[in-house]
Amino acid sequence: MISRKVTIPGTVIFDGAEAQKGYALNKMCYSFNNAENRAAFLADEDAYCARFGLDTRQREAVRRRDVLAMIEAGGNVYYLAKLVGIFGLDVQDIGAQQTRMPVAEFKAKLAAAAEE
Amino acid sequence: MSRLEGIICTSHVPAIGKAIARGQQQEPYWKPFFDGFVAVRAWLDHVQPDAVVLLYNDHGLNFFLDKMPTFAVGAAPEYRNADEGWGLPTIAPFPGAPQLSWHLIESLVEDEFDLTTCQEMLVDHAVAVPMQLLWPAAPPWPVSIVPVCINTVQHPLPSAHRCYSLGRAIGRAIEAYESDLRIVVMGTGGLSHQLDGERAGFINKAFDEYCLEKLVHEPEALLRYSNAQLVELAGSQGVEILMWIAARAALRGTVSQVHRNYHIPISNTASGVLVLEPAGAASGRRGAQHAA
Numbered sequence: 564m565i566s567r568k569v570t571i572p573g574t575v576i577f578d579g580a581e582a583q584k585g586y587a588l589n590k591m592c593y594s595f596n597n598a599e600n601r602a603a604f605l606a607d608e609d610a611y612c613a614r615f616g617l618d619t620r621q622r623e624a625v626r627r628r629d630v631l632a633m634i635e636a637g638g639n640v641y642y643l644a645k646l647v648g649i650f651g652l653d654v655q656d657i658g659a660q661q662t663r664m665p666v667a668e669f670k671a672k673l674a675a676a677a678e679e
Numbered sequence: 680m681s682r683l684e685g686i687i688c689t690s691h692v693p694a695i696g697k698a699i700a701r702g703q704q705q706e707p708y709w710k711p712f713f714d715g716f717v718a719v720r721a722w723l724d725h726v727q728p729d730a731v732v733l734l735y736n737d738h739g740l741n742f743f744l745d746k747m748p749t750f751a752v753g754a755a756p757e758y759r760n761a762d763e764g765w766g767l768p769t770i771a772p773f774p775g776a777p778q779l780s781w782h783l784i785e786s787l788v789e790d791e792f793d794l795t796t797c798q799e800m801l802v803d804h805a806v807a808v809p810m811q812l813l814w815p816a817a818p819p820w821p822v823s824i825v826p827v828c829i830n831t832v833q834h835p836l837p838s839a840h841r842c843y844s845l846g847r848a849i850g851r852a853i854e855a856y857e858s859d860l861r862i863v864v865m866g867t868g869g870l871s872h873q874l875d876g877e878r879a880g881f882i883n884k885a886f887d888e889y890c891l892e893k894l895v896h897e898p899e900a901l902l903r904y905s906n907a908q909l910v911e912l913a914g915s916q917g918v919e920i921l922m923w924i925a926a927r928a929a930l931r932g933t934v935s936q937v938h939r940n941y942h943i944p945i946s947n948t949a950s951g952v953l954v955l956e957p958a959g960a961a962s963g964r965r966g967a968q969h970a971a
Binding site for chain 1: 738745
């Protein structure tokens with residue numbers, strides 16, 4: 564298994580184990596390709612999460628809007644992007660959240676990569 | 680026989696689609712990126728392709744984890760773009776090329792690739808954004824497409840070597856296709872970036888530049904990397920370089936670089952575009968123009 568051989572700091576390799584663990588959460592996020600489903604989530608978040616069978620850890624991570632915790636609970640960022648989009652967050656916002664820095668600082672860090 | 684005119688590899692960052700929708704191409708943040716496509720479009724004006732075989736990765740629009748094909752080939756008369764959940768406007772459908780699709784499928788399965796074939800297939804920003812970059816005046820789209828989706832979502836992903844073999848087989852299939860179509864192979868994704876985890880924001884300029892260099896004349900040098908190594912060197916989503924490697928493999932023999940641009944950052948991503956054609960193709964076109 565690829566994930567057993569290699570450890571990359573700050574990185575979860577999304578493999579079969581993660582895909583099984585995160586299935587319910589990712590399936591809910593996948594449903595957000597549909598605008599009616601996004602509205603249903605906003606109307607009753609608890610009911611919507613229950614419908615997809617999120618476990619306690621996944622439900623708590625969603626409640627806290629905590630992307631690192633969602634990944635820890637098996638979330639894949641491509642699907643999570645659809646969830647955080649509902650809250651008006653894009654990949655730069657969640658990049659900043661995950662690296663615990665202000666968005667402006669995160670963007671400056673990206674720009675600085677050009678000078679390396 | 681149909682002719683493989685060349686390959687185009689490009690990033691497909693969703694933010695590019697938003698910038699196009701907002702008309703931000705000339706703003707300071709975007710200009711160095713969009714200016715990188717002027718030469719690509721000039722090349723396309725010369726080449727006038729009829730069809731594009733477009734290698735990309737789906738990001739959870741058409742495929743979910745319930746069924747995740749390693750290689751999926753479109754065989755639809757038309758490909759629609761759709762709501763991906765986070766606000767990118769949808770654009771006009773792309774015409775398919777079912778005859779070419781089935782020729783590729785026949786040929787690739789003959790070559791022992793075990794494909795998933797799709798007579799209905801939604802295509803996400805990884806198809807739409809590059810198409811908009813190349814043909815900003817569309818619709819109507821001047822080309823039909825055959826999308827080929829490579830799994831880069833759920834590991835195990837196909838290896839760099841396997842993607843290279845796929846691209847090589849696509850190139851052979853195009854060369855053997857009985858038609859007078861002019862065809863371009865595209866690979867979309869990359870370059871280095873990582874969206875997830877404490878390492879979010881990871882960019883590796885040195886590795887990107889190494890890949891761009893090797894892709895031109897020595898793509899085999901990239902086949903030694905495992906996907907775990909590609910994740911380490913290019914970031915979790917930088918592994919999308921697999922589509923570039925596959926597209927590059929479609930071209931046999933010596934090649935000429937038509938154009939290359941590299942720019943950091945576009946959103947969280949180091950962006951790149953690379954156009955290659957068979958060596959001597961440009962002089963061939965000039966000769967043809969004289970004859971005409």
